[in-house]
Amino acid sequence: MKHTLSxxxxxxxxxxxxxxxxxxRRGYNIDSLTVGxxxxxxxxxxxxxxxxxxxxxxxxxKQLHKLIEVYKILxxxxxxxxxxxxxxxxxxxxPQVRGEIMQIVDIFRAHIVDIGRKSLVIEVTGDESKISALxxxxxxxxxxEMVRTGKVAMIRGYKG
Amino acid sequence: xxLTGTDIFIKGLKNEGVDVIFGYPGGGxxxxxxxxxxxxxxxxxxxxxxxxxxxxxxxxxVTGKVGVCLATSGPGATNLVTGIANAYMDSxxxxxxxxxxxxxxxxxxxxxxxxxxxxxLPITKHNYLVKNIRDxxxxxxxxxxxxxxxxxxxxxxxxxxxxxxxxxxxxxxxxEMSLRGYRILKSANTGQxxxxxxxxxxxxxxxxxxxxxVISSEASSELTELAGKMQIPVVTTLMGLGCFPGTNPLxxxxxxxxxxxxxNYAVSECDLLIAIGVRFDDRxxxxxxxxxxxxxxxxxxxxxxxxGKNVGPHIPIxxxxxxxxxxxxxxxxxxxxxxxxxxxxxxxxENYPLGYESREDCLxxxxxxEKIYEITEGKAIITTEVGQHQMWxxxxxxxxxxxxxxxxxxxxxxxxxxxxAVGAQxxxxxATVIDIAGDGSIxxxxxxxxxxxxQKLPIIxxxxxxxxxxxxxxxxxxxxxxxxxxxxxxHQPDFVKLAxxxxxxxxxxxxxxxxEPALRKAMEIKDRPTMIDFRVERxxxxxxxxxxxxxxxxxxxxxx
Ligand SMILES: Cc1cc2nc3c(=O)[nH]c(=O)nc-3n(C[C@H](O)[C@H](O)[C@H](O)COP(=O)(O)OP(=O)(O)OC[C@H]3O[C@@H](n4cnc5c(N)ncnc54)[C@H](O)[C@@H]3O)c2cc1C
Ligand SMILES: Cc1ncc(C[n+]2csc(CCOP(=O)(O)OP(=O)(O)O)c2C)c(N)n1
Ligand SMILES: [Mg+2]
Numbered sequence: 001m002k003h004t005l006s007x008x009x010x011x012x013x014x015x016x017x018x019x020x021x022x023x024x025r026r027g028y029n030i031d032s033l034t035v036g037x038x039x040x041x042x043x044x045x046x047x048x049x050x051x052x053x054x055x056x057x058x059x060x061x062k063q064l065h066k067l068i069e070v071y072k073i074l075x076x077x078x079x080x081x082x083x084x085x086x087x088x089x090x091x092x093x094x095p096q097v098r099g100e101i102m103q104i105v106d107i108f109r110a111h112i113v114d115i116g117r118k119s120l121v122i123e124v125t126g127d128e129s130k131i132s133a134l135x136x137x138x139x140x141x142x143x144x145e146m147v148r149t150g151k152v153a154m155i156r157g158y159k160g
Numbered sequence: 161x162x163l164t165g166t167d168i169f170i171k172g173l174k175n176e177g178v179d180v181i182f183g184y185p186g187g188g189x190x191x192x193x194x195x196x197x198x199x200x201x202x203x204x205x206x207x208x209x210x211x212x213x214x215x216x217x218x219x220x221x222v223t224g225k226v227g228v229c230l231a232t233s234g235p236g237a238t239n240l241v242t243g244i245a246n247a248y249m250d251s252x253x254x255x256x257x258x259x260x261x262x263x264x265x266x267x268x269x270x271x272x273x274x275x276x277x278x279x280x281l282p283i284t285k286h287n288y289l290v291k292n293i294r295d296x297x298x299x300x301x302x303x304x305x306x307x308x309x310x311x312x313x314x315x316x317x318x319x320x321x322x323x324x325x326x327x328x329x330x331x332x333x334x335x336e337m338s339l340r341g342y343r344i345l346k347s348a349n350t351g352q353x354x355x356x357x358x359x360x361x362x363x364x365x366x367x368x369x370x371x372x373x374v375i376s377s378e379a380s381s382e383l384t385e386l387a388g389k390m391q392i393p394v395v396t397t398l399m400g401l402g403c404f405p406g407t408n409p410l411x412x413x414x415x416x417x418x419x420x421x422x423x424n425y426a427v428s429e430c431d432l433l434i435a436i437g438v439r440f441d442d443r444x445x446x447x448x449x450x451x452x453x454x455x456x457x458x459x460x461x462x463x464x465x466x467x468g469k470n471v472g473p474h475i476p477i478x479x480x481x482x483x484x485x486x487x488x489x490x491x492x493x494x495x496x497x498x499x500x501x502x503x504x505x506x507x508x509x510e511n512y513p514l515g516y517e518s519r520e521d522c523l524x525x526x527x528x529x530e531k532i533y534e535i536t537e538g539k540a541i542i543t544t545e546v547g548q549h550q551m552w553x554x555x556x557x558x559x560x561x562x563x564x565x566x567x568x569x570x571x572x573x574x575x576x577x578x579x580x581a582v583g584a585q586x587x588x589x590x591a592t593v594i595d596i597a598g599d600g601s602i603x604x605x606x607x608x609x610x611x612x613x614x615q616k617l618p619i620i621x622x623x624x625x626x627x628x629x630x631x632x633x634x635x636x637x638x639x640x641x642x643x644x645x646x647x648x649x650x651h652q653p654d655f656v657k658l659a660x661x662x663x664x665x666x667x668x669x670x671x672x673x674x675x676e677p678a679l680r681k682a683m684e685i686k687d688r689p690t691m692i693d694f695r696v697e698r699x700x701x702x703x704x705x706x707x708x709x710x711x712x713x714x715x716x717x718x719x720x
Contacts, residue, residue: 058468068285069341
């Protein structure tokens with residue numbers, strides 16, 4: 001099963017390498033990993049999606065905790081949370097199918113961000129399943145290129 | 161006050177109470193060595209950087225303090241790598257300082273540049289590259305703190321040459337550490353402590369399985385108290401030898417692959433296994449499915465990641481052994497009497513003693529080790545290399561005190577024993593320090609003979625010379641149909657002449673009757689090392705032996 005971990009780390013160079021090395025060395029699979037700054041410039045937030053059973057997840061969490069620069073790990077898989085991913089698709093689009101594509105883009109509340117002679121670039125934000133659904137719908141037209149950011153997530157509400 | 165990076169470095173070492181470092185100079189550490197020239201920190205010049213790392217590691221093992229080594233950039237740093245990995249696998253507190261090329265050159269494949277923080281990432285508890293001299297005081301303080309607290313381990317600090325030469329105004333106020341993500345673990349969960357006490361009170365066939373964590377926690381007296389109060393028998397791992405007195409009647413010996421019959425049968429039959437500061441290594445457990453099949457398991461470890469890593473305990477306790485035991489012991493109802501469990505253990509001990517075929521005409525390695533035990537009255541600090549001689553030492557030398565047995569358990573590093581003896585003798589000048597060596601292993605860091613001679617260290621190197629890479633030969637004999645592939649090392653130096661060439665004393669012993677006089681003579685020499693070449697039986701095997709992945713109660717050569 002897939003788990004989403006929200007990991008708070010020092011904003012130091014090299015932290016990403018430490019985390020990645022740990023996953024590689026212990027043989028855990030990373031499904032996706034995103035990292036970015038937070039409201040506190042000294043802190044970064046990683047969102048890591050790992051695939052594995054409970055015992056693997058437990059080991060991943062405990063081993064991550066041992067990294068000196070990691071200080072908080074939340075498994076937010078079953079917490080009420082918002083998660084988003086952004087994707088860009090470059091799709092073949094001859095003039096005769098362009099209208100059809102635009103309809104799909106509308107349905108998914110995506111945007112067309114670039115138009116070429118024979119292709120379109122579409123931007124979409126959403127949870128994983130929405131992006132996968134859009135990918136399925138566009139496949140028929142021919143996806144030339146696709147890139148996804150990986151998931152970022154945040155727990156809902158405020159526990160003061 | 162104007163201070164250079166080097167001044168800050170030396171000040172930092174002093175603040176941490178460092179009195180000796182093991183090192184080797186080079187271009188990348190010239191500014192540091194210039195500082196050491198005038199400093200009162202003792203510097204031991206090794207002959208290979210691997211020796212510096214092992215010596216610092218052994219210094220830490222015998223003193224409980226943090227060991228320190230120093231090497232230049234590039235090849236100096238990479239030569240430390242095996243030693244760092246060794247300390248990591250055995251959870252030994254060590255700080256390794258390495259020189260680095262100047263900051264503007266980093267990343268440009270400069271002369272003698274090696275990415276040592278990258279290389280050591282998976283074999284250090286933490287590591288640092290110092291990019292700003294202002295961070296140096298804090299980093300040194302953090303490095304020592306991280307190395308010695310919680311589960312100990314090695315920390316690497318990489319020091320660019322220009323940072324060490326640079327000068328700043330240094331205000332000597334409190335240095336603040338910045339370790340938000342690192343918390344010191346103290347007291348354990350009270351509910352779990354109560355559950356453990358209850359399980360111990362109720363067990364009919366309890367057994368203590370103790371390891372290296374008892375030693376790093378300085379908890380031998382608590383362990384001995386627990387065992388004595390409740391009359392619980394004790395087995396230890398290789399790393400745990402000495403944490404419980406080897407001569408105590410409750411001691412059953414080492415468990416695992418080359419454990420004693422009594423220890424391994426006890427594990428297989430106990431109904432409560434109290435695992436204390438151990439990590440359920442595969443050399444210990446054999447087949448996990450048949451390990452301690454009838455037992456409930458209590459696991460006390462300071463590293464939460466160890467709990468459930470290999471064996472899922474019924475009562476997990478995350479905490480420091482000393483602290484946890486002192487909370488558990490007063491909650492137990494004293495138990496004096498002997499039960500059928502003790503009866504059973506006694507009969508295993510009697511029926512499956514350690515043993516070897518003793519012969520008049522040839523020298524048995526086990527006999528030599530028994531003699532070493534006898535003549536040192538069990539009071540020496542023993543280091544070993546890796547192989548059969550290491551296992552025989554574990555079996556035949558009875559260690560009564562923690563920090564007297566120094567061996568490479570997790571990494572199994574041949575070449576560890578001699579530099580380790582150097583580190584141990586530097587730490588304990590009055591102790592008798594003996595490296596029980598193999599003829600293969602001793603050649604891996606033989607150059608440290610020179611260090612020992614220069615430092616006038618009276619260490620005694622006892623080579624169990626079987627002219628074989630014996631441990632590998634044993635596996636080839638047992639599991640590869642006696643196809644002895646590249647394990648014959650008949651071709652070797654004359655160790656007596658070699659010792660003499662270094663300025664040490666060399667002796668050769670080929671008969672059982674010569675063992676004692678040679679050892680006694682060696683113990684009288686106080687100003688230089690002695691190397692004794694014991695010409696032992698070539699094809700002796702280490703028994704009992706649990707074949708890899710087998711069950712502990714199915715031992716080969718058991719009772720031989
Ligand atoms: C040739 C060869 C053969 C071997 N055969 C055997 C064998 O037959 N039997 C055997 O036992 N070993 C054998 N070994 C050694 C084996 O490989 C392991 O090194 C050893 O078993 C590990 O010992 P340990 O479990 O005590 O753990 P260690 O490696 O000593 O680890 C210590 C544990 O204690 C914990 N700890 C540290 N400090 C504290 C504290 N303050 N409080 C609580 N917990 C703490 C740590 O987190 C860790 O889990 C052999 C090695 C070699 C080279
Ligand atoms: C650096 C290193 N290389 C290889 C090995 C594999 N190995 C383990 S024991 C052994 C043989 C050791 O021979 P010797 O030192 O003569 O000891 P003996 O087993 O004969 O007592 C070897 C090659 C090792 N442990 N370490
Ligand atoms: Mg040998």
